[in-house]
Amino acid sequence: MAWAVRSLRRLQSAASSSQAVRLLESRSWIRNPRKVDVCAGQNFVLKQYSSETFWEVHGASLRTLSTTTYTTHEDASTTHEVSKGGSDDGTLTLTSKSPPRVVFILGGPGSGKGTQCQKIVDKFGFVHLSAGDLLRAEIQSGSQYGDMIKNMIKDGKIVPSEVTVRLLLKAMEDSKGEKFLIDGFPRNDENRAVFERMTGIIPEFILFFDCPEDEMERRVLGRNQGRVDDNKETMQKRLKVFIDFSVPVVKYYESMGKVHKVTATGSIDDIHTTIEPLFEQFSEAHSTGESQYATGKFDTSPTNN
Numbered sequence: 001m002a003w004a005v006r007s008l009r010r011l012q013s014a015a016s017s018s019q020a021v022r023l024l025e026s027r028s029w030i031r032n033p034r035k036v037d038v039c040a041g042q043n044f045v046l047k048q049y050s051s052e053t054f055w056e057v058h059g060a061s062l063r064t065l066s067t068t069t070y071t072t073h074e075d076a077s078t079t080h081e082v083s084k085g086g087s088d089d090g091t092l093t094l095t096s097k098s099p100p101r102v103v104f105i106l107g108g109p110g111s112g113k114g115t116q117c118q119k120i121v122d123k124f125g126f127v128h129l130s131a132g133d134l135l136r137a138e139i140q141s142g143s144q145y146g147d148m149i150k151n152m153i154k155d156g157k158i159v160p161s162e163v164t165v166r167l168l169l170k171a172m173e174d175s176k177g178e179k180f181l182i183d184g185f186p187r188n189d190e191n192r193a194v195f196e197r198m199t200g201i202i203p204e205f206i207l208f209f210d211c212p213e214d215e216m217e218r219r220v221l222g223r224n225q226g227r228v229d230d231n232k233e234t235m236q237k238r239l240k241v242f243i244d245f246s247v248p249v250v251k252y253y254e255s256m257g258k259v260h261k262v263t264a265t266g267s268i269d270d271i272h273t274t275i276e277p278l279f280e281q282f283s284e285a286h287s288t289g290e291s292q293y294a295t296g297k298f299d300t301s302p303t304n305n
């Protein structure tokens, strides 16, 4: 979960008393691991610095910080008590970490996102996270949000972003992966903004499966997975939601030059062959330590218009 730590604007000693001592404020320290002495009983306020760097915070001998990492949000600093006891002084080690690499997989319902993700996972070792699967698992888990999620899915609506992003983040952290295919997300602008705000992650690129509506409907109605939303009535609503809310997100990323549009008709293998070079290029760029995220060098020109 080390990657989940947002970069820190500053790390302050912020004990409730007025003796709070600022430990770090300038940017210079963020480049290298840094050790900071702390005293028992202090609190620390962790704040985001920017979306470029992620931080791991370990307390060498501090009970409450040992192997703990933190996520901070743009609009909310997080206060952590370092130690409750009086004999637990120690050292914090701050280590910068690379953010995880994320590719968003978008396309209408039934356009083949999940099918292609599986093939990419098999070959390129990404962790595949389907937002829809996570929401369905949340229903099954008996969560307090279960009924709400189920009703919204049944009605073809988009579940509130805070719920979906929290599920995604947890799955990312649990997986311990470093590169992710996030499938069926972001489905609207709110999804996109909340994800960016909560993680600071900018996607490497977006793969958009372009499929005619009648083909999507045919596939969904033939999918036979017992889903509450794979019926004609809900499918009509999902297609409308897709056009009204998801297509604008694709356009947003298009304006950033991040979208690879893939024609989603044709055989499963042919479509895979079309998108494979994109992931080969991605793997090559990252095996040499380069990152589009960091360098802007990754070729994001569309593969198949």
Ligand SMILES: Nc1ncnc2c1ncn2[C@@H]1O[C@H](COP(=O)(O)OP(=O)(O)O)[C@@H](O)[C@H]1O
Residues within 6 Å of the ligand: 107, 108, 109, 110, 111, 112, 113, 114, 115, 116, 219, 220, 222, 223, 264, 265, 266, 267, 268, 271
């Ligand atoms: N290229 C394709 N041609 C025909 N059927 C496909 C193709 N890709 C996927 N399918 C089938 O269409 C259905 C929907 O695919 P899926 O990957 O679940 O779509 P999505 O994740 O976009 O909703 C599945 O039954 C799948 O087997």
Ligand SMILES: Nc1ccn([C@H]2C[C@H](O)[C@@H](COP(=O)(O)OP(=O)(O)O)O2)c(=O)n1
Residues within 6 Å of the ligand: 107, 108, 109, 110, 113, 130, 131, 132, 133, 135, 152, 153, 156, 157, 158, 159, 160, 164, 183, 184, 185, 186, 187, 191, 229, 238
């Ligand atoms: N980001 C997301 C993804 C899915 N959902 C909900 C609403 C969607 O209609 C359902 C099903 O999504 P899923 O991606 O599994 O399936 P389709 O691409 O529609 O076939 O889940 C959501 O609310 N927010």
